[in-house]
Amino acid sequence: MKTSGLHHVTAIGGDPQRNADFYLRTLGLRLVKTTVNFDDPGTYHLYYGDGSGRPGSLMTFFPWRDAPSGRRGTGQATTTSFSVPEASIGWWKQHLASAGVETSQVTSRDNEETLTFQDPDGLVLALVAHPQGDPREPWDTALVPAEHAIRGLHSVTLSVSKEDATAGMLTGDLGLSFTEQDGNRLRFSAGDGGPGAMVDVLVTPDAPRGLVAAGTVHHVAWRAPDEPTQLTWREELVDKGVQVTSVLDRQYFRSIYFREPGGTLLEVATDEPGFSIDEPLLELGRALKLPPWLEPNREQISATLPKLRLPSENNPEVRA
Template sequence: MANGLHHVTAISGPARRNLDFYTRVLGLRLVKRTVNFDDPGTYHLYYGDEAGAPGTILTFFPWDNVAPGRVGIGETQETAFRVPQGAIGYWTHRFIAAGVPHEAPARVFGETVLPFRDPDGMALALVGVPGAEAEPAWTGGDVPAEHAIRGFHGVTLLLREDGPTARILTDVFGLTETGREGALARFSGDAGRGGHVTLRAVGEFLRGRPGGGSVHHIAFRAADDAAQAAMVRRLTEAHGVQVTEQRDRNYFRSVYFREPGGVLFEIATDSPGFAVDEAAAHLGEALKLPGFLEPHRGEIERVLPALA
């Protein structure tokens, strides 16, 4: 079983600006255009590698006039992608040319990290990973294959204390503590892509406020329903954590809970994947709706902003 992230879901401003940045500037593939099942007047856009494989998927709820979020405790502080180690120079020049706000590369846990921000101020990073060039990547965009993003490296969570969250990561999700640097504690799985969760413990601090540029939730992988159910049992019986009922998201099945530090976690199944309702060669080309919303397609399409 691969232990690590399935996807990360965030909040953004205008959908067209979001689409342009993640597909054109970062070179990710739009693997699904659908709607927020709980708010169908809003898109839910999924970006990833060619297949939208678990561990590569960054998704957004875009709202035109969203207020900016504020990063604080109980939130994801940074979402990091993995790129080949030799690609950091290429990406630095690319960000300069595109006017992308970024910082100088730094060394964290022995890896070269290039922090940057998207148009909504979302904190992102590229991490140079030896051997990542051998991993699959979407090459249908503007970024040459040798430099392309290879999915997630991991996320950094900002917390008051890291102990209770660390116990969930190790006992429920099977991650292992692999290093500490100052206030940072890193936990890693065997997934490669999406395999790292870093906890930054800062004590008393402002709580986060959701909005544009903030992460709504992070999702961990479960191979199937049985694996997900086993995680739920462990959460409730060993950790006293309350978990939602399973919800069908068409492309995976999900349960949700607040971990002890306040971050919204999801457990998502690897199956059935994004090719369940459109051919792999045409992922993301058409608006896809779940069956219960299909009778309202005309009304929904009238409300949604144009993406092209």
């Protein structure tokens, strides 16, 4: 079985309003679904992405207002990178500075320019300009116009203390290919590679073990085209002795979860059915959506959640 690339990255945040303001206004993404953590419906699950929330464009959050800060280290995805147009890194450096976001110097690796920074909770993010470009259509807003906007996920970086077992799972169980090495950083790619289909493995034997809490990644999800493929994938993983969850209904996709040997929680998520199954495309993210099994508790859940105000950038009718 081979994945075609990244499906989404899910992280833990702090205050949900601050989280939404940053990802919608500063980064120019669209909130494509406002729902709750199905395992803990007292907190939101916010999905950010392109105009329709296509797999590979998605960054999602469990924002707990009083969540303690996590610790970056091994056993985690320690950097989440987004893809931007090749000529846009300078624009982004200026845009982030005007928003009060401190950034690194622009670096170059593998002919890609990279700008690194942190979100309000300390989550490490990067913007990467791939030399061959990225044809994916972005979400267009007044604050982040289409010519500079994020195209989707570029890659993730997994920090591990040892490389062999992690590399073995990426190639043997996810179908990725080893493409290159730069010192203690190894790159693996799905399919033909390119933005949205890459993962870097950073080998740091002396780094502390990471602690998953606010400002860290909870899990990294990889794409499966449909449920039959996912079921076959699960059977293959179980046959190899991997501890895998049962298939879980996440309403907008189906999921299985397991850990790679270095400790990072991975997910295989289906491309189907998508985010427009319970609200029109133009209205994505505006209303709180609950799965059928939580709908009877809507009043109680709504009363528990903090109020969330969406900026006009998330509303196509207002933007027009």
